[in-house]
Amino acid sequence: DTAVSQTPKYLVTQMGNDKSIKCEQNLGHDTMYWYKQDSKKFLKIMFSYNNKELIINETVPNRFSPKSPDKAHLNLHINSLELGDSAVYFCASSQGTSGVTKQFFGPGTRLTVL
Amino acid sequence: DQQVKQNSPSLSVQEGRISILNCDYTNSMFDYFLWYKKYPAEGPTFLISISSIKDKNEDGRFTVFLNKSAKHLSLHIVPSQPGDSAVYFCAASGGSNYKLTFGKGTLLTVNP
Numbered sequence: 001d002t003a004v005s006q007t008p009k010y011l012v013t014q015m016g017n018d019k020s021i022k023c024e025q026n027l028g029h030d031t032m033y034w035y036k037q038d039s040k041k042f043l044k045i046m047f048s049y050n051n052k053e054l055i056i057n058e059t060v061p062n063r064f065s066p067k068s069p070d071k072a073h074l075n076l077h078i079n080s081l082e083l084g085d086s087a088v089y090f091c092a093s094s095q096g097t098s099g100v101t102k103q104f105f106g107p108g109t110r111l112t113v114l
Numbered sequence: 115d116q117q118v119k120q121n122s123p124s125l126s127v128q129e130g131r132i133s134i135l136n137c138d139y140t141n142s143m144f145d146y147f148l149w150y151k152k153y154p155a156e157g158p159t160f161l162i163s164i165s166s167i168k169d170k171n172e173d174g175r176f177t178v179f180l181n182k183s184a185k186h187l188s189l190h191i192v193p194s195q196p197g198d199s200a201v202y203f204c205a206a207s208g209g210s211n212y213k214l215t216f217g218k219g220t221l222l223t224v225n226p
Contacts, residue, residue, distance in 0.1 A: 004157070043158070043203065043216040056213055090157050100146045100165070100207070103214065105157030 003027050004106035006091050012112045013081055020077045021109045023091030031055075032074035033092040033103065034066060043090065049074055050097050078111075086113045117141045118206050120217035128225055133191040135220050137204030140185065144208035144215075149178060149189050152201045152219070161202070162189070194224045 004025045013019055025032065033056070034046040048056035049068040063079040078085060091106040119138045127133045137147075145166040150158035164171040164178045164187065171178050177190045191198055204217040 041218050043219075045213050048213065092157070100163070102148075102160045102163075105150075105159065107155065107157050 004091055004093055004104050006089075006106040006109050008109060009107065010110050010112075012114065014114055015081055015083060017081050018077070018079045019081060019111070020075055021089055021091075021111070023074045023076070023106055025072055025091075025093040025104070025106075027093055027095075027104060029093040029095045029104070030071055031094045031097050031101075032068065032071075033094075034074065034076050035090040035092060035105075037088040037090065037108070039087070047074075047076075048097070055097060081111075081113045083113050086111055116217075117144075118204055118215050118217040120202075120204055120220050122220050123218070124221040124223070126223045126225060127194050129196055130193045133189075133194045133198065133222055133224065135189040135191075135202050135204075135222065137187045137189075137217055138185055139187075139206050141206070141208070141215075142185075144206040146207050147178070147180060147187050148205045148207075148214070149176075150203040150205060150216075151198075152203060158203055166208075191222075194222075196224045196226050198222060199224050 007022045031050045033048045037043045046060050047066040052068045065077045068074045088108045088110050090108045092103040094101040094103045148163040149161040151161045152158040162173050162176045180187045201219040203219045205214045
């Protein structure tokens with residue numbers, strides 16, 4: 001039974017399109033995250049939600065909009081996709097927001113913008 | 115501005131030997147450190163962590179050492195096994211900033 005799942009696993013699209021990535025966790029956690037791993041392999045936090053409230057919003061273009069319909073889901077919508085958006089996007093969840101809490105990651109969504 | 119640095123992109127060791135992965139950090143506010151392991155096409159999985167009030171934490175074959183004065187931590191794997199072959203990420207958090215900051219990762223290859 002997958003703890004943190006993401007769909008789709010692969011996404012290939014044209015510049016200018018709008019796309020969404022979905023994330024679901026069945027761990028009962030109250031905090032969810034989106035990370036981006038770019039070509040340089042750095043894993044960088046983009047957003048975090050705690051109990052459906054946005055608590056971390058890094059310097060990310062406003063073309064990226066997270067939505068948390070409930071504690072178990074955090075979706076990422078990207079408007080007007082650009083070449084530089086190509087990356088692997090990871091969803092994660094944890095119980096609590098403290099930096100000492102373990103985060104559980106999904107398998108990632110590889111986004112390729114042509 | 116890399117606050118967490120893993121200067122070795124890759125490391126190759128023989129099965130049964132010790133693997134030592136290193137991590138340096140620059141932010142003095144970091145007070146909690148974690149290691150994550152990542153296999154290809156999977157998300158990172160938590161391996162071991164250490165608080166800044168300790169200098170060593172051990173879990174089975176994995177030991178993390180923290181040298182606060184040098185702002186350096188290391189992960190020791192003894193004995194190394196082929197299944198340990200993966201990318202290892204060092205991460206840190208601290209102060210009022212509870213988000214995790216990750217290093218770039220080190221690819222460990224354990225040869226049979």
